[in-house]
Amino acid sequence: METELRCGAVLPSGTATEQLELALLAEEAGWDGVFVWEAAYGPDAWSMLAGIAVRTSRVRLGTMLTPLPWRRPWKVASQVATLDQLSGGRAILAVGVGATDTDLPDTGEVTDLRGRAALLDEGIDLICTLWQGGRSFHGESYHYETGRLDLSAAAAPVQDRIPIWVVGVWPAPKSMRRVLRCDGVIPQYQTPEPGPDDAAAVRAWLTEQGLGAGFDVIADGETPADDAATAAASVRAFADAGCTWWLETRWEARDQMRHRLAAGPPLRR
Numbered sequence: 001m002e003t004e005l006r007c008g009a010v011l012p013s014g015t016a017t018e019q020l021e022l023a024l025l026a027e028e029a030g031w032d033g034v035f036v037w038e039a040a041y042g043p044d045a046w047s048m049l050a051g052i053a054v055r056t057s058r059v060r061l062g063t064m065l066t067p068l069p070w071r072r073p074w075k076v077a078s079q080v081a082t083l084d085q086l087s088g089g090r091a092i093l094a095v096g097v098g099a100t101d102t103d104l105p106d107t108g109e110v111t112d113l114r115g116r117a118a119l120l121d122e123g124i125d126l127i128c129t130l131w132q133g134g135r136s137f138h139g140e141s142y143h144y145e146t147g148r149l150d151l152s153a154a155a156a157p158v159q160d161r162i163p164i165w166v167v168g169v170w171p172a173p174k175s176m177r178r179v180l181r182c183d184g185v186i187p188q189y190q191t192p193e194p195g196p197d198d199a200a201a202v203r204a205w206l207t208e209q210g211l212g213a214g215f216d217v218i219a220d221g222e223t224p225a226d227d228a229a230t231a232a233a234s235v236r237a238f239a240d241a242g243c244t245w246w247l248e249t250r251w252e253a254r255d256q257m258r259h260r261l262a263a264g265p266p267l268r269r
């Protein structure tokens with residue numbers, strides 16, 4: 001089942017101005033989305049995205065990704081809603097439990113997987129409550145009650161529903177059940193070299209759960225800048241498998257990413 005596929009790019013690390021330059025290049029070259037890291041310490045993702053929003057008019061904007069259990073959900077809800085307003089309704093929120101790689105800073109956050117999963121679930125629910133105009137939320141870990149100064153109307157998103165993409169470990173049942181409450185899945189496969197067949201299995205499962213082609217399935221990787229036919233064929237295989245987004249990645253190779261962005265997306269809509 002081929003679906004309409006958008007092509008975005010995850011910008012490599014760099015200063016805020018360097019990433020802004022790449023984002024402007026991406027829009028000029030015809031890419032559909034720009035995504036940035038959200039690190040414990042580094043160029044602030046949401047400040048950068050706000051800056052990109054006011055300098056662009058078309059590309060969708062988001063993080064890849066936000067470790068929601070290590071953030072205050074009401075603050076994330078405010079940041080994403082602000083980005084949605086500044087961009088005219090182009091924000092996407094991508095979330096996960098947070099990586100515990102030893103290369104990352106130790107900030108004393110919750111690292112137990114079960115604990116992070118519980119915080120992720122409650123955080124998603126609280127964010128959705130606030131975006132829908134709710135003023136009260138009480139869960140196991142998070143409690144929110146609007147005070148006398150209520151800014152919820154001023155913070156209302158432009159989009160009726162800002163898409164939330166969540167990491168789903170395929171085919172882990174608990175992780176995939178969380179996906180059903182969101183608008184897209186960033187699959188984390190348990191096979192060593194996942195490909196279109198794995199993505200097709202995820203899409204088939206989503207269809208069985210009653211979610212149609214409007215539900216986003218994300219694929220990522222690298223395609224060549226100088227071989228348009230090969231790049232298109234690689235990405236088209238994921239479109240045939242039911243993916244809706246391809247995210248080009250060059251996690252730390254800024255010059256390579258600049259060259260790749262300038263060549264344009266592997267598939268043009």
